[in-house]
Amino acid sequence: MAGYGRASDGACVALAADEPPGDTSGMVETASPNDTDAPVVLTPLSAPRLLRRISLDLRGVLPELAELDAVEADPSLVDTYREQYLYDARFSERFVQLLEERFHTTVDEYLVFYEEYRLDDTDEYRWERSIGEEPLRLMAWIADNDLPWTDIVTVDYTLADDMLASIWPIEREDGEGWQVARYTDGRPGAGILATNGLWFRYYTTVANKNRARAAALSRLMLCEDYLNRPVSFASAPSLADEGATEEALKTDPYCLGCHSSLDPLAATLFGFWTANEYNRHELDSYHPERELLGEELMDVEMSWYGEPLAGLQELGAAVASDERFAWCTAETWAELLWRRTVDNDDWSTIDGFRQDYLADGTVRAVLRAVTDSEEYRAAGDGEVGRVIGRRQITPALMSSSLGELSGLAWTWDGYDQMDNDSWGYRQLGGGVDGVSVTTVQSTPSLTWLLVVRRWGFAVGQTMAPDLSGEEVRTKLAELAWRLHAVRIDDEELDRLVGLFEAVEAASDEATAWGTAITVLVRDPEFVSY
Amino acid sequence: MRRGVSRRGVLVGGLGTSLLGQLALAGETRRHNFLFVFAAGGWDPTYCFASKAGVSGIDTQSGAGVSSSGELSWVSHDDRPSVDDFFATWGDRCAIVNGMEVRSITHERCRRLLLTGRVDSGADDWGATLAHGSDTLLPYLVASGPAFTSQYTASVVRLGPAGQLVELLDGSCFSRSDAGLVAPGATVQELEGAFAAARVERFAATAGAGFERRWAEGYQQAIEQLDTVTTRADDLDLEIQTGGYVTLHARIKPALTCFEEGLSRCAMVQHDGLWDVGWDTHSGIDAQSEHFEDLFQNLGDLLDDLDTRFVDGASLLDQTTVVVVSEMGRTPGINGTGGKDHWTYTSAMLVGAGVAGGRVVGAFDDDLLGEGVDLASGETSDKGRALTSGVLGATLLAMGDRDPGDTDPLTAIMA
Numbered sequence: 001m002a003g004y005g006r007a008s009d010g011a012c013v014a015l016a017a018d019e020p021p022g023d024t025s026g027m028v029e030t031a032s033p034n035d036t037d038a039p040v041v042l043t044p045l046s047a048p049r050l051l052r053r054i055s056l057d058l059r060g061v062l063p064e065l066a067e068l069d070a071v072e073a074d075p076s077l078v079d080t081y082r083e084q085y086l087y088d089a090r091f092s093e094r095f096v097q098l099l100e101e102r103f104h105t106t107v108d109e110y111l112v113f114y115e116e117y118r119l120d121d122t123d124e125y126r127w128e129r130s131i132g133e134e135p136l137r138l139m140a141w142i143a144d145n146d147l148p149w150t151d152i153v154t155v156d157y158t159l160a161d162d163m164l165a166s167i168w169p170i171e172r173e174d175g176e177g178w179q180v181a182r183y184t185d186g187r188p189g190a191g192i193l194a195t196n197g198l199w200f201r202y203y204t205t206v207a208n209k210n211r212a213r214a215a216a217l218s219r220l221m222l223c224e225d226y227l228n229r230p231v232s233f234a235s236a237p238s239l240a241d242e243g244a245t246e247e248a249l250k251t252d253p254y255c256l257g258c259h260s261s262l263d264p265l266a267a268t269l270f271g272f273w274t275a276n277e278y279n280r281h282e283l284d285s286y287h288p289e290r291e292l293l294g295e296e297l298m299d300v301e302m303s304w305y306g307e308p309l310a311g312l313q314e315l316g317a318a319v320a321s322d323e324r325f326a327w328c329t330a331e332t333w334a335e336l337l338w339r340r341t342v343d344n345d346d347w348s349t350i351d352g353f354r355q356d357y358l359a360d361g362t363v364r365a366v367l368r369a370v371t372d373s374e375e376y377r378a379a380g381d382g383e384v385g386r387v388i389g390r391r392q393i394t395p396a397l398m399s400s401s402l403g404e405l406s407g408l409a410w411t412w413d414g415y416d417q418m419d420n421d422s423w424g425y426r427q428l429g430g431g432v433d434g435v436s437v438t439t440v441q442s443t444p445s446l447t448w449l450l451v452v453r454r455w456g457f458a459v460g461q462t463m464a465p466d467l468s469g470e471e472v473r474t475k476l477a478e479l480a481w482r483l484h485a486v487r488i489d490d491e492e493l494d495r496l497v498g499l500f501e502a503v504e505a506a507s508d509e510a511t512a513w514g515t516a517i518t519v520l521v522r523d524p525e526f527v528s529y
Numbered sequence: 530m531r532r533g534v535s536r537r538g539v540l541v542g543g544l545g546t547s548l549l550g551q552l553a554l555a556g557e558t559r560r561h562n563f564l565f566v567f568a569a570g571g572w573d574p575t576y577c578f579a580s581k582a583g584v585s586g587i588d589t590q591s592g593a594g595v596s597s598s599g600e601l602s603w604v605s606h607d608d609r610p611s612v613d614d615f616f617a618t619w620g621d622r623c624a625i626v627n628g629m630e631v632r633s634i635t636h637e638r639c640r641r642l643l644l645t646g647r648v649d650s651g652a653d654d655w656g657a658t659l660a661h662g663s664d665t666l667l668p669y670l671v672a673s674g675p676a677f678t679s680q681y682t683a684s685v686v687r688l689g690p691a692g693q694l695v696e697l698l699d700g701s702c703f704s705r706s707d708a709g710l711v712a713p714g715a716t717v718q719e720l721e722g723a724f725a726a727a728r729v730e731r732f733a734a735t736a737g738a739g740f741e742r743r744w745a746e747g748y749q750q751a752i753e754q755l756d757t758v759t760t761r762a763d764d765l766d767l768e769i770q771t772g773g774y775v776t777l778h779a780r781i782k783p784a785l786t787c788f789e790e791g792l793s794r795c796a797m798v799q800h801d802g803l804w805d806v807g808w809d810t811h812s813g814i815d816a817q818s819e820h821f822e823d824l825f826q827n828l829g830d831l832l833d834d835l836d837t838r839f840v841d842g843a844s845l846l847d848q849t850t851v852v853v854v855s856e857m858g859r860t861p862g863i864n865g866t867g868g869k870d871h872w873t874y875t876s877a878m879l880v881g882a883g884v885a886g887g888r889v890v891g892a893f894d895d896d897l898l899g900e901g902v903d904l905a906s907g908e909t910s911d912k913g914r915a916l917t918s919g920v921l922g923a924t925l926l927a928m929g930d931r932d933p934g935d936t937d938p939l940t941a942i943m944a
Contacts, residue, residue: 011876038696043737055688093839175817184772187798205811205870206812206864206865206866207811207864207865207866207868207870208811208870212635215635227633227635227637227638227648228638228648228649230632230633230648231632231633231873232630232632232873233630233872233873233874233898234630234899234915236896239860239861239896241586241860241861241862242862242864242865242870243858263911313764341650341651357818365835378736379737379741380738380739380740380741381739381740382737382738383738384739385738385739385740385743386739386740387739387740388740389737389739389740389741390740390741390744392744408708409708410706410708410709410710411706411708412705412706412707413705413707417702417705417706417874421689421690422690422691423691423693423705424693425689425693425702427687427689428687428689428693428694428697435637436640436674436675436676438637438650439650441682442682442744443682443683443743443744443747444683444747444748444751445682445683445685445686446683446686446751446752446754446755446758447686447687447694447697448751449748449751449752449754449755450694450698450755451696451697453725453755454697454700454702454703457703457710457712457713458703458706458708458710461710462708462710462713463711492728495724495727497730499720499721501722502720503717503720503721506716506717506720507714507716507717507777511714511717513712514713515713515720515721517719518721518725519721519724522725522728523725523728523732524728524732524745524748525732528744
């Protein structure tokens with residue numbers, strides 16, 4: 001492909017080399033994944049819808065009316081607002097939401113139970129989330145403070161809330177919510193690699209010897225997934241007993257393909273190794289006296305892909321200095337914000353994100369680069385269907401986007417009902433449970449719709465009392481604009497007013513407002529972004 | 530207090546009788562159903578499916594013996610009377626597949642491989658693939674356990690561990706709120722439902738191409754499903770038992786009803802071992818015996834139930850294949866903590882419709898590796914094919930009249 005032009009409908013079209021370019025303002029160009037000669041059309045989002053997407057992605061809430069008005073009048077203001085959103089007070093909370101989709105630490109069950117900490121039933125959810133969020137909060141802190149992103153594997157502190165401070169050996173700075181904290185059990189500083197939260201989720205067994213943890217580390221930090229490699233014992237020598245297996249891992253070429261690099265990594269994590277993975281006291285504390293145990297048990301020296309390491313702290317530094325860490329950072333955020341898996345066709349674009357990251361060192365540079373990308377700003381790519389032009393709203397975004405606006409927090413007996421699977425609606429609503437569902441749902445389903453509808457009713461009845469006496473038509477148009485970032489046309493508005501009047505006739509004004517809000521929340525323009 | 534979906538409590542949708550509703554209501558030609566029973570954590574086949582007593586290097590349960598019925602043989606033990614009872618009763622409907630390899634050793638990937646044949650996330654599992662396009666209202670009902678989807682997400686309907694689907698349908702979800710939420714009245718819900726459905730229809734009519742069109746169509750389909758579920762509220766019993774220890778049989782009952790009513794084609798239920806402690810016995814390997822006893826007690830109850838439900842003159846068992854699987858096997862030898870670790874070779878058991886029962890196909894050799902199998906005869910052979918989870922999947926797809934793709938099915942167990 002050699003250029004771009006504008007199609008008759010205003011969309012951007014990549015042109016073949018011999019075609020003369022027409023109007024090239026605001027064009028986007030992308031490679032077809034299947035046929036490099038075929039033009040791929042990327043339809044850009046309108047400025048208000050783009051602002052809405054950015055606002056939801058970066059701070060989890062809807063743009064203000066004034067912001068929508070402003071970008072409608074001057075689309076170039078989108079980038080100005082994007083910068084504001086990157087530094088919004090809600091950035092950190094949303095950052096954690098996004099990380100949950102990748103790190104899968106916010107699960108409903110661990111190997112130990114809250115009862116073992118003598119907590120009340122109503123503390124179960126808070127206990128679960130405090131543990132799972134620990135590494136995510138640390139990363140969000142580093143992101144929010146524009147610290148080098150490599151700090152996530154090197155700093156000598158963590159973040160803790162009062163729950164963690166009460167159950168783990170932690171000294172926490174004063175204040176509400178999540179605060180900088182330090183473990184007091186002698187663990188070295190290695191950022192999230194030294195957090196209990198990460199290793200509660202990615203546990204090991206006595207026989208596994210931290211290998212599962214090393215594999216998780218590789219997947220999360222390097223985007224290299226050992227577990228994607230097939231393992232067939234048909235190709236292995238006799239593995240009849242533990243001794244034979246351990247020997248094969250060190251001598252057999254088939255095993256060495258993974259274990260020559262995996263086991264030396266696993267050996268660095270033995271301060272977290274437990275003699276009994278179901279014992280809370282074993283899990284809660286780091287064990288400095290076991291740091292060298294891995295080398296002995298596995299008969300392997302600690303190293304990072306051939307580079308000798310002295311322990312966990314050096315492991316963190318090795319991760320940070322590995323070129324793959326930067327690639328993985330770019331890839332991770334492209335996938336989270338594009339809402340799809342990247343592949344080889346994306347590589348040059350990902351490389352651009354990586355370079356932007358390296359030039360700055362903060363994760364905000366990557367977020368800026370991805371949200372600048374043509375794909376991020378597209379409403380679709382025609383028949384190709386590779387670009388996710390409509391991101392489906394997740395339970396987390398349902399909560400955050402309307403929680404502030406409506407004042408609704410759907411809690412029950414200590415649980416956030418939009419953020420748990422045991423009693424609530426996270427998984428049914430298309431969210432990630434971190435175990436059996438590891439990617440967010442991208443297209444509607446019955447249970448997703450049910451959650452959306454019930455959430456809509458809940459939001460409607462929460463907001464309705466504040467709308468009493470408002471001029472109906474004007475207010476509904478304003479609400480549609482705020483919720484959808486699309487100006488409702490007269491015909492749709494007539495229908496909406498008609499619904500309001502019908503419900504009011506059958507019930508009362510408050511119910512009418514609630515119902516109108518419910519249908520606005522169920523609207524395709526609200527539940528996608 | 531738990532309850533099923535009732536006409537009184539349920540929301541009333543607005544689309545009228547949809548295509549899906551017509552199909553479901555018309556009692557269309559009965560389908561071949563698939564019920565997946567997933568033993569989570571990794572079972573030890575030597576406790577039930579393949580005797581290796583006396584084989585050097587393979588630790589087996591003391592006191593275990595071999596029982597057989599015709600060509601079917603299994604591992605028997607006084608502690609597991611339900612296993613013997615099950616095979617004595619249902620053995621002629623059972624095919625045991627031994628020596629199947631799931632080519633990973635981590636739970637997460639083994640589950641994906643077992644149920645999709647692939648390690649990456651871009652595949653739909655066997656249940657979703659079989660259910661997709663079945664024109665059923667609740668195509669793949671997941672009572673508990675894993676379900677992996679890529680294109681066929683809309684096929685999967687999760688009940689939720691606490692029965693959340695029913696709560697969402699009948700509005701009792703609002704009672705689980707500290708905010709004092711209440712369900713709107715039926716008239717209001719009817720107005721709201723009709724408005725929302727019409728709005729989505731207008732949106733879909735103008736949706737762009739590619740992903741947006743797929744998404745809009747998916748939204749329309751979900752609305753149709755909801756509308757039909759609402760319309761059929763009186764017929765549906767999706768209530769599940771919650772609180773305390775819930776047996777596998779109790780957990781899967783709503784799916785059986787849905788099979789009976791022609792509302793689902795596939796269902797999944799997870800078995801977490803006796804007292805839900807899981808099958809992942811890295812220590813205390815003899816817990817496998819208790820887990821198998823509990824599993825087979827439940828399977829016996831399940832098959833009794835299927836056999837006494839009749840649809841169009843045939844028992845539900847004659848219309849349902851029960852697929853009993855676990856994501857991995859366990860090592861030949863006992864480890865230092867008295868358990869066994871992960872092993873890529875495992876077993877599977879198929880029971881019921883479409884299954885050539887009364888036989889064991891495949892085998893473990895004396896290193897507990899799978900032997901090659903002639904897919905047509907089921908005989909082990911040096912020149913035979915390796916049994917993998919992909920072969921199992923191709924077999925299920927072939928049984929269910931779906932394209933098995935490039936992988937040959939194990940026709941030896943297909944009736």
